[in-house]
Amino acid sequence: MAEGSKKRAEVIDPDEDSPNMIVYRKIEDIVTRIQDEKAGGVAIRTVKSFLSKIPSVASGADIVQWLMKNLSIEDPAEAIHLGSLIAAHGYIFPIYDHVLMLKDDGTLYRFQSPYFWPSNCWEPENTDYAIYLCKRTMQNKARLELADYEAENLARLQRAFARKWEFIFMQAEAQVKIDRKKDKAERKILDSQERAFWDVHRPVPGCVNTTEMDIRKCRREKNPHRVKKSVYGLPDDNHSQPNPIHMSSQPARKPTKEDVQKEITFLNIQLDRHCLKVSKVADSLMGYTEQFMDYDPFVSPTEPSNPWVSDDSSFWDLEASRDPSQQRVKKWGFSLEEALKDTAGREQFLRFLESEFSSENLRFWLAVQDLKRRPLQEVASRAQEIWQEFLAEGAPSSINLDSHSYERTSHNLKDPGRYSFEDAQEHIFTLMKSDSYARFLRSNVYQDLLFARKKGKSLTGKRLTGLMQSS
Amino acid sequence: MCDQTFVAATFGPCESCDKASPLMNIYIKTEAINYCSFCVEKMACQGLQAGESLASLKRESESLKKKLDEERNKLNDVELNKVAEKVEVLSALAIKTRRVLKGHNNKVLNMDWCKDKRRMVSSSQEHGVSLPCTWVMACAYAPSGCAVACGGLDNRCSVFPLSMDPNENLAAKRKAVAMHTNYVSGCTFTNSDMQLLTSSGDGTCALWDVESGQLLQSFHGHTADVLSLDLAPSETGNTFVSGGCDKKANVWDMRSGQNIQSFESHQSDINCVKYYPSGDAFASASDDGTCRFYDLRADREVAVYEKDSVIFGASSVDFSLSGRLLFAGYNDYTINVWDVLKGSRVAALFGHENRISRVRVSPDGTALCSASWDNTLRVWA
Numbered sequence: 121m122a123e124g125s126k127k128r129a130e131v132i133d134p135d136e137d138s139p140n141m142i143v144y145r146k147i148e149d150i151v152t153r154i155q156d157e158k159a160g161g162v163a164i165r166t167v168k169s170f171l172s173k174i175p176s177v178a179s180g181a182d183i184v185q186w187l188m189k190n191l192s193i194e195d196p197a198e199a200i201h202l203g204s205l206i207a208a209h210g211y212i213f214p215i216y217d218h219v220l221m222l223k224d225d226g227t228l229y230r231f232q233s234p235y236f237w238p239s240n241c242w243e244p245e246n247t248d249y250a251i252y253l254c255k256r257t258m259q260n261k262a263r264l265e266l267a268d269y270e271a272e273n274l275a276r277l278q279r280a281f282a283r284k285w286e287f288i289f290m291q292a293e294a295q296v297k298i299d300r301k302k303d304k305a306e307r308k309i310l311d312s313q314e315r316a317f318w319d320v321h322r323p324v325p326g327c328v329n330t331t332e333m334d335i336r337k338c339r340r341e342k343n344p345h346r347v348k349k350s351v352y353g354l355p356d357d358n359h360s361q362p363n364p365i366h367m368s369s370q371p372a373r374k375p376t377k378e379d380v381q382k383e384i385t386f387l388n389i390q391l392d393r394h395c396l397k398v399s400k401v402a403d404s405l406m407g408y409t410e411q412f413m414d415y416d417p418f419v420s421p422t423e424p425s426n427p428w429v430s431d432d433s434s435f436w437d438l439e440a441s442r443d444p445s446q447q448r449v450k451k452w453g454f455s456l457e458e459a460l461k462d463t464a465g466r467e468q469f470l471r472f473l474e475s476e477f478s479s480e481n482l483r484f485w486l487a488v489q490d491l492k493r494r495p496l497q498e499v500a501s502r503a504q505e506i507w508q509e510f511l512a513e514g515a516p517s518s519i520n521l522d523s524h525s526y527e528r529t530s531h532n533l534k535d536p537g538r539y540s541f542e543d544a545q546e547h548i549f550t551l552m553k554s555d556s557y558a559r560f561l562r563s564n565v566y567q568d569l570l571f572a573r574k575k576g577k578s579l580t581g582k583r584l585t586g587l588m589q590s591s
Numbered sequence: 592m593c594d595q596t597f598v599a600a601t602f603g604p605c606e607s608c609d610k611a612s613p614l615m616n617i618y619i620k621t622e623a624i625n626y627c628s629f630c631v632e633k634m635a636c637q638g639l640q641a642g643e644s645l646a647s648l649k650r651e652s653e654s655l656k657k658k659l660d661e662e663r664n665k666l667n668d669v670e671l672n673k674v675a676e677k678v679e680v681l682s683a684l685a686i687k688t689r690r691v692l693k694g695h696n697n698k699v700l701n702m703d704w705c706k707d708k709r710r711m712v713s714s715s716q717e718h719g720v721s722l723p724c725t726w727v728m729a730c731a732y733a734p735s736g737c738a739v740a741c742g743g744l745d746n747r748c749s750v751f752p753l754s755m756d757p758n759e760n761l762a763a764k765r766k767a768v769a770m771h772t773n774y775v776s777g778c779t780f781t782n783s784d785m786q787l788l789t790s791s792g793d794g795t796c797a798l799w800d801v802e803s804g805q806l807l808q809s810f811h812g813h814t815a816d817v818l819s820l821d822l823a824p825s826e827t828g829n830t831f832v833s834g835g836c837d838k839k840a841n842v843w844d845m846r847s848g849q850n851i852q853s854f855e856s857h858q859s860d861i862n863c864v865k866y867y868p869s870g871d872a873f874a875s876a877s878d879d880g881t882c883r884f885y886d887l888r889a890d891r892e893v894a895v896y897e898k899d900s901v902i903f904g905a906s907s908v909d910f911s912l913s914g915r916l917l918f919a920g921y922n923d924y925t926i927n928v929w930d931v932l933k934g935s936r937v938a939a940l941f942g943h944e945n946r947i948s949r950v951r952v953s954p955d956g957t958a959l960c961s962a963s964w965d966n967t968l969r970v971w972a
Contacts, residue, residue, distance in 0.1 A: 336774065380648040384652050391662065397889065401872075405871070405932065416916075461826060538846075
């Protein structure tokens, strides 16, 4: 069952149950707890560096430790991986790097402001990005210098927005003025948070863009019509691109009387169903798994080696050969289904039945299987053929059906379809299982294969020839 | 409404009973109605009746659900992982990446193994088999190995014959089979090259005759997009399971189109469903970060595979050959390997650099293939 998990609150706000939101809320819960020093969170301090102070930071190592302790993680690599994902989504960030990942050392990290959290459904426009890059070039601060890829982006944006560059420039200037009014330490923090925001939405080339969404889930996002809000308070100008993905959203249908009536019918059927106790199915599941563990290459080593591991394809060659291995023959004994699944098994069983002059049952079963796989236009004629061969009066391979099934089948044949012989097939299968299959498993043919008692193949045979050779 | 005295604005034949009487002039929606007070009252009562019917039906449904829960809980005498305590613990698995396949230029969304155990088909965000749309989300290998089916945002699922001749224009030989009213999320051949089963964002599943393109059976019941389906492994079986954005997993009878069983315990979209090899149970992967295991005979969930550190959605699951291991791919770029019976995680496979979209065990169980948004496929063994 659940490993070390606490019961989470089951109340889910319908607006919040979109797949992305669920993950964001979990991450937000984690980062809130990490920052809560009183409740065992990491130490968030101002660190002195050279001539300046670095406000509000925690070390990567501390964060990794916290994750391991509070989320029951045993492997530091796993904690680093999770932490890096939390960073990649923009919830924590290294103060000196654009690449959002977590390192298990003294690297300093800061926490993102809730204003910039992805759960606010940000989809910042390129105009905002242009303003951001532009304003950074306006301030003479080493820490605000553009990285190479950012300089390239800025150049591209300047070309794209050539006509409205004056406007962008003015907005950037206005932002710089606003920023200047803030306190020095506060500015450092806000600047870094703003940078981390853009690192998520305009990631370093080569880094994963975590804002990419699964297209199947797009239309159920909290912001389905993509009302874009500007990071810098710009009014939404009408030149913004319409959403290229036009997927008709399904309006949530209110259940009608028919829907509820169908539900009631369904529930009544379920109430009538005979179910097994969990203890019983557990035993069955365990039994099945145990039986097949020897055949599971992930659990038991294969003889010969797994071709994917050793690059030696003998294992596959053996499987394809006409001589089935003992292990494979053993599987035929698990159930009639297993025997029929294997082409060699099916062949052997058929041969055995032919030797007993009772192969019509299996041939009927195989014919019906084949019928179900035919293209629609062949079904009716094939069904008639099967009837003639196996069930009609004086049929050459007449099978033995109880009168009830016979009547039903004959009735079905009036409008022949893919499933006309379902009843009959089930009946014949049960017959084979209880009768011929049991005898097949006891037969010499099967036993010989199972114990590899072929001429010259058995150990005794080898020893004898060895003896004869040496004497 | 009671028979109050009202100011009659008009007097004339009632539009309902035709009797001459003082008329109430009212508007229903934007329609002007002139009924006598008796007919107005009758209309109001009928309206009430209709509303009441729906409410009482809902009440009946709720009480049946409660009763069903009670009945099922009586059979929940023990937890699977408790019973499985006596099973031998698995020895440490040594699963590693054995191959990295880099043929796609964009996210790989899906893949399927060929029955020959060595070949695979995969589809991506760009062009799968030259389809005129960008996201090919569904792909499947035909049992004969001679064709593949794929579909996606084009709302269709088409079958393409395969050929060893690299010059042959396969796109031209494409046969459009399935037609939905929204994206095709998954597809599978049903034990033969002649029938195709599809699931769609339009909330339905459908069974198609490949040769004629005719719809053989449709399956209605999900109340949101169906994201995944899986055919029961039995040779004689006629059922399949589907999972969708309504958080439900439904089991269907292919012959009648009926919904046989339904399971609802996930807290978000079910991205993938897969049968346990015996066909008596199935597993699901969900955006709520958990994978769950349902037994059809007990008609309930019998295991949840979750961890505090696993917070991202699970996108895909598949069983190892014996059903002892459950491989699950997640949106946090990892594959977790769960002990199905004991409920614990036995391995975590790292390597991909973006979301896992699909995991599939090869037909002979020798390897696991994973498809990812990092544009690659990995084979693990």
